[in-house]
Amino acid sequence: MxxxxxxxxxxxxxxxxxxxxxxxxxxxxxxxxxxxxxxxxxxxxxxxxxxxxxxxxxxxxxxxxxxxxxxxxxxxxxxxxHPPFPGRRFAFAGGNYAAHVARGYANRGRPITAEEVYSKTREGKAGGFWVVSPPAGPHSDIPVPNSADGLFDYEGEVAVVLGKGGKRLSADRWENRVWGTTLVIDWSIRSHTEIAFQAPFYAHKNFDNSKSIGPWITVDEVDPNCCEVETRVNGQVRQRFNSRDMIHSFGELLEQISEDLTLLPGDVLSGGTGPGTAVDSTIADPDGHLPLDLFLKAGDIVEVTSPHLGSLQARIVASA
The missing domain is CATH 2.30.30.230 (Fumarylacetoacetase, N-terminal domain)
Structure with missing residues (x-):
């Protein structure tokens, strides 16, 4: 459904x-x-x-x-x-695909293998963030944030919508907590100087229309831990990955988040993005700056697709 x-x-x-x-x-x-x-x-x-x-x-x-x-x-x-967002809370995993992280470091002159990223990340807990602004829906216009300075990026993602809440959930028994699965685009502001850029108050991830969700929520037809995802910019394939390659699974993410926080029905958790974003596909210049060719500009059309989850499309527009 x-x-x-x-x-x-x-x-x-x-x-x-x-x-x-x-x-x-x-x-x-x-x-x-x-x-x-x-x-x-x-x-x-x-x-x-x-x-x-x-x-x-x-x-x-x-x-x-x-x-x-x-x-x-x-x-x-x-x-x-409209965005199929229940109106609760919206959490995102960060750095949850080894190939995405490894490519980002390699393009900044700090080579590391995806296997090394996976091993090191598994030694600790998952990272992530919460989003406070309401998400945009399918076919929305997404303004380029004033602070992006040309480094505006896309991240196609798979997200789960919780049907049951709770605290101290088990990674082994998480499926009965999930109500449905959907697509997300995590619009992101990058940095020339920092690989794992974190602006104050997470402003690089929290701004008006900083996330898109949709086009619908699929129930009973898909395993969120095994979803094919493809991202196209102006018709060109940029990302192609499967959610089975997440470093921390949805069950593990839910277990960690709920250790001291009670989750609620309608909360949404996005699992992170795979390789192929502008930032992990761009090689830094000798001075450390990133060429802007692959980053988003007004007029670009971004589309994230997945079997059963549909097509989530957006148009990039100039800031008001």
Whole structure:
């Protein structure tokens, strides 16, 4: 099942072929509004309803599979999709793909193998950060941040949406905590002088429209620890990797994050990016500066795709 938030009113729907079934209207048409209550009023309420909510969606899909009842369906290709973000918290793993990290160091004159990166990183805990600004959705315009100074980068990622919260989760029993899987673009500001650049207050990762999410959340159809991802900039393939190459798996990330923090249904965790970003594909000049050729500029089109997870596209625009 693929869940979307769509239309002018930001309604909750599920994709049915090339159409979107409006879940609230379908529940009303099916005569079960009293039973469903608030389940279909928002993405978060559906997530919080757990298995009961998903079972009801399955029945509605079966009930209205062949119907042409007016108003229940919307053409997927002709409607505006909003970010399928539950409105909770958004966490990101950092430096979680060995090839991405190794290429970044090598291009700055500090060669290290991906195997060495993997081994050293596994000796400690995973790194990462939280994002505080609401994410953009599919086909959004992403302004180049004023502070980017030409070093504006893309990172295609796979993310999981939690269906159950908790504290001190186990890396061996994490699957029942995950509600669905989606795509993310982590827009990032880089630095000429620092490989692992960290601006004050993590401003290089937190700015308006600093993340994109979508186009939908896939439930029950994909293993988030084994997703093929491809990133294209203006049609040119820049990234091609699989989430199975993460240094720390989603289960391990959830275990570490929840050691002293209670996670909530609707929290989103993105697993990091693979090789092929502008920063790990650019060789520094002799003076240590990075040529700007591969970094993003106004007019660029970035598209991240994955089987079952769809296509998440954005257009880069000049800062206001």
């Amino acid at each position: 693929k869940f979307v938030v769509y239309g002018q009113q930001g309604r909750l729907g599920v994709i049915q072929g090339d159409r979107i079934l409006d879940l609230a209207l379908a529940a009303h048409a099916g005569g079960t509004v009293a039973d469903d209550g608030e389940v279909f009023t928002s993405l978060l309420t559906l997530i919080e309803a757990g298995d009961r909510g998903l079972d009801r969606v399955r029945r509605l899909l079966e009930q209205f599979e062949a119907t042409d009842q007016p108003g229940l369906h919307t053409d997927l290709a002709a409607t505006h999709l």
